[in-house]
Amino acid sequence: MKMNAYALSDEEIRIIHNDSLQILEEVGVRIPVEKALELLEAGGAKIDWEKKNVSIPREMVAKALDITPKEFTLGARNPEFDFAMPSSYTAFTLDGAGANVIDYRTGKRREAVLQDVADAARVFEEVELGKVLWSPVVPYDVPGGPCGILNTATSFMNSSKHVQDEVKTLDEVQYVIEIAKAILGSEEEVIKRKIYSATYCTVAPLCHDEEMLEATMELTKYKAPVLILPMPACGSTGPASLYSNIAVANAEALSAITVFQLMTPGTPLIFGAALGIINMRNGIFLEGAMETALQLSAMGQMGKYYGMPTIIAGCLTDAKELGMQADIEKVMTCLPLVLGGVDAVNGAGLIESSMTMSFEQMLIDGEIGLMCNRMSAGIEVSDEKNFFMDIKEVGPGGHFLKRKNTRTAVRSSEFFTPELANRSTYSEWLKLGSPSMFSEAHKKVEKILSGELKNPLSPSTEKVIKEIMEEAKAKLR
Amino acid sequence: MADLYDEMRNSVLEGDEELAIELAEKVLTEKGNAMMAMNEGFLNGIQEAGRLFEEGEYFLPDLIFAADALKSALRVLDSELKKNEGESVKSKKIVLATVQGDIHDIGKTIVGTMMTANGYEVHDLGADVKNEEIIRAVKEIKPEIVGLSALLTTTMEEQKNIITMLEEEGIRNTVKVIVGGAPVNQNWADKIKADGYSDNAISAVKLADELTA
Numbered sequence A: 001m002k003m004n005a006y007a008l009s010d011e012e013i014r015i016i017h018n019d020s021l022q023i024l025e026e027v028g029v030r031i032p033v034e035k036a037l038e039l040l041e042a043g044g045a046k047i048d049w050e051k052k053n054v055s056i057p058r059e060m061v062a063k064a065l066d067i068t069p070k071e072f073t074l075g076a077r078n079p080e081f082d083f084a085m086p087s088s089y090t091a092f093t094l095d096g097a098g099a100n101v102i103d104y105r106t107g108k109r110r111e112a113v114l115q116d117v118a119d120a121a122r123v124f125e126e127v128e129l130g131k132v133l134w135s136p137v138v139p140y141d142v143p144g145g146p147c148g149i150l151n152t153a154t155s156f157m158n159s160s161k162h163v164q165d166e167v168k169t170l171d172e173v174q175y176v177i178e179i180a181k182a183i184l185g186s187e188e189e190v191i192k193r194k195i196y197s198a199t200y201c202t203v204a205p206l207c208h209d210e211e212m213l214e215a216t217m218e219l220t221k222y223k224a225p226v227l228i229l230p231m232p233a234c235g236s237t238g239p240a241s242l243y244s245n246i247a248v249a250n251a252e253a254l255s256a257i258t259v260f261q262l263m264t265p266g267t268p269l270i271f272g273a274a275l276g277i278i279n280m281r282n283g284i285f286l287e288g289a290m291e292t293a294l295q296l297s298a299m300g301q302m303g304k305y306y307g308m309p310t311i312i313a314g315c316l317t318d319a320k321e322l323g324m325q326a327d328i329e330k331v332m333t334c335l336p337l338v339l340g341g342v343d344a345v346n347g348a349g350l351i352e353s354s355m356t357m358s359f360e361q362m363l364i365d366g367e368i369g370l371m372c373n374r375m376s377a378g379i380e381v382s383d384e385k386n387f388f389m390d391i392k393e394v395g396p397g398g399h400f401l402k403r404k405n406t407r408t409a410v411r412s413s414e415f416f417t418p419e420l421a422n423r424s425t426y427s428e429w430l431k432l433g434s435p436s437m438f439s440e441a442h443k444k445v446e447k448i449l450s451g452e453l454k455n456p457l458s459p460s461t462e463k464v465i466k467e468i469m470e471e472a473k474a475k476l477r
Numbered sequence B: 001m002a003d004l005y006d007e008m009r010n011s012v013l014e015g016d017e018e019l020a021i022e023l024a025e026k027v028l029t030e031k032g033n034a035m036m037a038m039n040e041g042f043l044n045g046i047q048e049a050g051r052l053f054e055e056g057e058y059f060l061p062d063l064i065f066a067a068d069a070l071k072s073a074l075r076v077l078d079s080e081l082k083k084n085e086g087e088s089v090k091s092k093k094i095v096l097a098t099v100q101g102d103i104h105d106i107g108k109t110i111v112g113t114m115m116t117a118n119g120y121e122v123h124d125l126g127a128d129v130k131n132e133e134i135i136r137a138v139k140e141i142k143p144e145i146v147g148l149s150a151l152l153t154t155t156m157e158e159q160k161n162i163i164t165m166l167e168e169e170g171i172r173n174t175v176k177v178i179v180g181g182a183p184v185n186q187n188w189a190d191k192i193k194a195d196g197y198s199d200n201a202i203s204a205v206k207l208a209d210e211l212t213a
Helices: A010-026 A034-042 A058-067 A114-124 A144-158 A170-184 A187-193 A210-222 A242-263 A290-305 A324-339 A359-377 A388-394 A404-410 A426-431 A437-450 A459-475 B002-013 B017-029 B034-054 B060-083 B106-117 B131-141 B157-168 B186-191 B201-212
Strands: A046-048 A053-055 A072-074 A083-085 A091-094 A100-102 A109-111 A130-134 A162-165 A196-201 A226-229 A269-273 A276-278 A310-313 A344-348 B093-098 B121-124 B145-149 B176-180
Touching: A010 A053, A010 A058, A010 A242, A010 A290, A034 A046, A034 A210, A034 A242, A058 A242, A091 A359, A114 A130, A114 A144, A114 A359, A114 A437, A130 A344, A144 A162, A144 A170, A144 A459, A170 A187, A170 A196, A170 A210, A170 A459, A187 A210, A196 A210, A210 A226, A210 A242, A226 A242, A242 A269, A242 A290, A269 A290, A276 A290, A290 A310, A290 A324, A324 A344, A324 A359, A344 A359, A359 A437, B002 B017, B002 B034, B002 B060, B017 B034, B017 B060, B034 B060, B034 B106, B060 B106, B093 B106, B093 B131, B106 B121, B106 B145, B106 B176, B106 B201, B131 B145, B131 B157, B145 B157, B145 B201, B157 B176, B176 B201
Parallel strands: A091 A130, A091 A344, A130 A162, A162 A196, A196 A226, A226 A269, A269 A310, A310 A344, B093 B121, B093 B145, B145 B176
Antiparallel strands: A046 A053, A072 A083, A100 A109
16 A cells, blocks of 8 residues: 555544634734735625724635546646646655755855756756746845746746746736747647746735735636645644644635635636744744644644645755755654645755755755655555565575566666665765765766756747846846 | 742742732732832742743743733833833833734734843834834834844845844834844844844843843
8 A cells, every 4th residue: 555644633634624713703804905805705704994904704714625626737838847737655845935045066055046046947847746947036136026927937947847936926926827829829838738827825824915816816707727835833823732833734725715716706716735833932833843844744644634636835944054854844743744645745945944955955855855755655465466476486595686677677667766865885875985975966066067958948038038037027026 | 928928929939920910919009119129029929930931940931920920010011100100210212013014923922921031121012013013113112122033034124124224214213123023034134134043932031131231
């Protein structure tokens, strides 16, 4: 069977679901967007117009969940990279909105620039499990207004995979759609192929951001999938038990699902989560903590309970540098999600609580992901894998190297061979120059970035996208 | 009286807001010395809380409780204390805000608590505060320091805009500007000509102390 890991029992999932409904009914959420409030009121919700607080009855939530699609495909510019959800394996997405980069040339941490967004996309293009590209840093060398559009355009120009980003203002939506249209040719294709999706963060506890909600609601008109990311921090922006913090995060997610389904019935949504705990000494959000991993794992289960595609934050660390802490925390925050069968994990490539990107780490994370997926695939106990005849024919004292089954198995998914981890003998390893996972990853980064751009856009499409970028620079403030 | 001062000190240290209010009201009804109650009682509590935090005994929630107990006692004794303003040590004022377009509250609130715990008079304007409102507060409150928080890479630009506005209003040199927030760093602070940057609430207090020394 597949190897599984779950944080919640079926009974506990139902309890938390009911807790979240109780929160939505008795506490409500703050939604500072008139259009959303009107839709909610028409749907039967009770609105406190002055506070912009909404009590959402459970029937409304049920109705919204009912019409939320259970499956859809995140299209890619290169259809080879299309990602259908639910997925039989756990893919990786880059995590967005860091501020710094560990420069692969100098090894030093510095502020991110737009070229890093381009380079990240190129490295991500070669991450086997990488399916969804969220530009991982916000560059300092471009003005704030057009920054999001420049990031999205740069990602599309440097990677042929599915691109995901935020739409932070209403103005941005048209630009995003124009970019997708430039690539796909028509609005119908944009709606059909879904090569762009947006992340949408609720604001804990139990709030929505005005501009981002307005913009994301508008985006659903094009049936662009929206990844809903609640992120209450246990004890500061959420209650101090993992259990209740999960209930708050889930309530926030359900409120977002309800609003988006009222806005555009049947619009594709992805159940996400980026909740966690904090360091109670300095207030810093902790991503690499085991308590964070437990909550994320639980939220993955909640998403599956609702039958929705799931992309959950994972493979995270609070380490300030690459190395032991980073890798330990990343494995510990990745494995449970993969064993829980979420469709994708977002967090690859970033360290320092998702503030700093490293290309080498992105590749190492890619390998962590493959290892976790092999673990999840488990042990196949089947007639096909029952090699009793080999055992009988070899008998006591022989060996199995000269069996046909062995020869076939070596090239099958029975055995996973890592690319970066070293499995040489000691003397072989010395001869190779004593490589580490980092040095192997670094070599690969250099090779990718010194090589030619893979899957480039046609020159005419690139020209149109560059014009859109110029327009964004001129018009978005 | 010593016992009463101890009780006041402990009410803050334990973060017992109700008790702090009760003890402060007692000072008023029994015509005690409000200034002494503050200096010998309540303020000792907050100083001890700060010390325990430095030592790792106290956590953020402990400090928030202590700071709120102190604030409540202060509110009760406020008018009485103002009568004696001449003899009081005037506390330094700080205006805090999360910039416009950014509704992330918690980091700034923690800084406010640490500032209160260290004797600053904190004017917390809240989150998503319009730039004009911050300028108005600087004019009206005349703080020694204004602290601007931004959690988003997209809203940190407002920190720069506010500094420009302070310059345009001709009041930039009346106030020290300190900035913070996850994407903010020393480079950014230098670039926008802020007076200081801190990546946590404890060093923010030290920074404020240095800037107003």
